[in-house]
Amino acid sequence: MGETKKVILRVKRQAGPKHAPRWEEFALNWRPAMNVIICLRDIAENPVTRDGKKTTPVTYESNCLEEVCGSCAMLINGKARMACSALVDSLPQPIRLEPLSKFPVVRDLAVDRSFMFESLKRVKAWIPIDGTYDLGEGPRMAPETQEQAYPLSRCISCGNCLEVCPQVNENNAFVGAAIISQVRLFNMHPTGAMHARERLEALMGPGGIADCANAQNCVKACPKEIPLTESIAEMNRQAWKQALLGWLFG
Ligand code: SF4
Numbered sequence: 163m164g165e166t167k168k169v170i171l172r173v174k175r176q177a178g179p180k181h182a183p184r185w186e187e188f189a190l191n192w193r194p195a196m197n198v199i200i201c202l203r204d205i206a207e208n209p210v211t212r213d214g215k216k217t218t219p220v221t222y223e224s225n226c227l228e229e230v231c232g233s234c235a236m237l238i239n240g241k242a243r244m245a246c247s248a249l250v251d252s253l254p255q256p257i258r259l260e261p262l263s264k265f266p267v268v269r270d271l272a273v274d275r276s277f278m279f280e281s282l283k284r285v286k287a288w289i290p291i292d293g294t295y296d297l298g299e300g301p302r303m304a305p306e307t308q309e310q311a312y313p314l315s316r317c318i319s320c321g322n323c324l325e326v327c328p329q330v331n332e333n334n335a336f337v338g339a340a341i342i343s344q345v346r347l348f349n350m351h352p353t354g355a356m357h358a359r360e361r362l363e364a365l366m367g368p369g370g371i372a373d374c375a376n377a378q379n380c381v382k383a384c385p386k387e388i389p390l391t392e393s394i395a396e397m398n399r400q401a402w403k404q405a406l407l408g409w410l411f412g
């Protein structure tokens with residue numbers, strides 16, 4: 163019997179936000195259709211490094227396992243992507259796993275993406291409704307608008323577009339492409355449009371759309387192929403229009 167094929171994984175470990183990072187290497191038994199999450203589960207089952215040292219299971223986030231929840235984003239061989247859809251056979255080895263670098267590390271590969279969720283709150287990325295009584299049917303949405311809105315609604319808040327954006331850094335409060343695109347989505351909705359002005363004002367404030375430097379990395383890193391540069395261009399247009407109207411009639 164031949165030797166079992168191995169998958170070699172290098173994982174950046176960090177016990178907590180204040181601890182120094184370190185690397186650990188693992189040799190796992192290859193199986194067909196293995197993805198990075200399966201590798202991390204195998205390590206959890208038998209947390210022993212390649213040189214035989216007992217260690218702890220690697221901390222990471224995941225939930226849906228089908229590129230829907232957005233929680234498993236990490237750097238895989240230096241690229242921001244989803245661990246659940248990263249197939250081992252398509253990756254050069256050793257496979258290097260690191261946490262996203264633009265968010266604070268909680269432990270190992272798990273990061274705190276609160277910045278993104280706070281930004282979504284800041285731009286009111288929702289449609290406010292009074293849920294205490296039946297409001298009846300909402301306004302109808304034209305099929306053409308639905309077609310434009312659907313791709314935007316696929317955002318899974320993974321943070322990959324923020325990770326690859328040079329404007330998202332410790333010296334800048336830029337909210338990032340996902341947030342701008344969500345403003346476009348909610349402003350497009352017939353009910354959401356009632357709060358379009360407030361969302362635009364938030365986007366025209368500090369860390370808003372004016373901080374985009376047009377690097378266009380975001381659109382290439384998005385696992386859901388959201389037309390992010392198109393959203394940024396459209397929101398720039400809306401922001402200019404609102405600024406001009408404010409200047410003329412304000
Ligand atoms: S826009 Fe794309 S890359 Fe950015 S958070 Fe949403 S799904 Fe992730």
Ligand code: FES
Pocket residue numbers: 223224225226227228229230231232233234235244245246247
């Ligand atoms: S586990 Fe949900 S996107 Fe990967």
